[in-house]
Amino acid sequence: MLFHKIEEVRTEVLKWKKEGLTVGLVPTMGALHAGHLSLIKKAKETCDKVVVSDFVNPIQFGPSEDFDKYPRTLDADMELCSKEGVDIVFAPSADEMYGEGRRLSNDTLTYVCPPFFYVNTLCGKTRTGHFDGVCTVVLKLFNIVQPDYAFFGQKDAQQVIIIKKMVKDLNVPIQIIQCPIVREESGLALSSRNKYLSEQGKKDALVLSKILNNIKSCYEKGITDVEALKETAYSFLTDKHDMEYLEIVDRNTLENKTKADENSIALIACRVENVRLIDNIYLK
């Protein structure tokens, strides 16, 4: 079922709850690919009923970011969801989510603001307000759907860490299930933004996963000094790569470390053909 209205979703989910069924939510911005598919499959395994939200959330894009050109493929998304047995696709308008005549700023809208220490690093450093927008829309979706479980991909590692922190801090009665990154055979992490890349760009983009895999194998060989591990990246980079960050931090708290350990995660953000790509890997 495709729903555009909050009340429609609520009414349907309420029926399920009265029957004692468990509900899973997969929040997406649409442009579904095999990464989302793995979340949907996991949700189907875990829950009686599955809701996929399909909403390109304006308040998580900065003024110079790709909100307008972000891929929107609702028909294809619907087909994929129906094939997977998704019970509801919730595709609201921005008006439905934020009200008409909205001015989407913290002058007029209540925001959920994740902790500064979790935001002022990695993607949050260049994407000011991004995670406020993410947490706000995710909490809205949680309150609209009221699922028992919600599914997020490890691809957006900082996002899932911040959402888990939000759930803990605000006592949200929902269990967060984190699912592994899905990759092309080449190693490229799946992303809706890969659609922006040319064939050559996709080849150049392989450097992200190569750098991360190399860091992991260096760690396995006994190198733990974070600076040394990060330096191994340089040999992979060409003038096709505009690196934004490469960090090795704690996988739960995002704290910087000087020595990598079994709780470390390596994260990278790099522009290829001016497309901002991210990837990450657990060192253990």
Add this chain to the structure above:
Amino acid sequence: MLFHKIEEVRTEVLKWKKEGLTVGLVPTMGALHAGHLSLIKKAKETCDKVVVSDFVNPIQFGPSEDFDKYPRTLDADMELCSKEGVDIVFAPSADEMYGEGRRLSNDTLTYVCPPFFYVNTLCGKTRTGHFDGVCTVVLKLFNIVQPDYAFFGQKDAQQVIIIKKMVKDLNVPIQIIQCPIVREESGLALSSRNKYLSEQGKKDALVLSKILNNIKSCYEKGITDVEALKETAYSFLTDKHDMEYLEIVDRNTLENKTKADENSIALIACRVENVRLIDNIYLK
């Protein structure tokens, strides 16, 4: 029943929900008085089961405010609640609510931040961060108890306006019930902070309600100019009164107006014996 743990409350409420019972929450900071009592009575009328939370929330007090000396009267609160047939009193520790070794700042904690236009006025102007703290703890309590209804007093008018805005903006599936101000026969609005006042102080504090009542009767006589209405206050004030604000604004949006109308609310904050008191009145 007195519960100190989040899990205890959740387990009990879940039982009720399985029986199809409706649940009301009355969030308080304890030191219960007849104002709270009116909220509890309304909750009992409205819902099958009633939870009163009794928690002096550290994150809504500024560093120079009265967190440490704020009255704590759990035994008396319990007695009153039990007499009124309250089903659960939830009195968590700060550790239970915010975690041990917590550092209660937005460096490390996810906050709910109401809109700047709602905060940067009235009480929010001098109590920096106060309403962030209020919204954060209220959303936590909502998520812990998951009530159908929550009850707030009009005494804290800005608070209830901000909470209604939060509920709307974040799609919180809870209905907010606002209850009228309860006053002593003298006209003094009930407040836990009245306990700080001497007998003389209580007399001096009557000026707040007198000013508001006078503004209302001036409005009823046809005066609508906000500045003119505000000026009527001066004749009541003595050197016992340290006025913080007197404003006439829209009762839903807190917007300033030059002309009062049927949607106007007059609000006052004034210190007497260095105790900060607030009061308000609908002009119609």
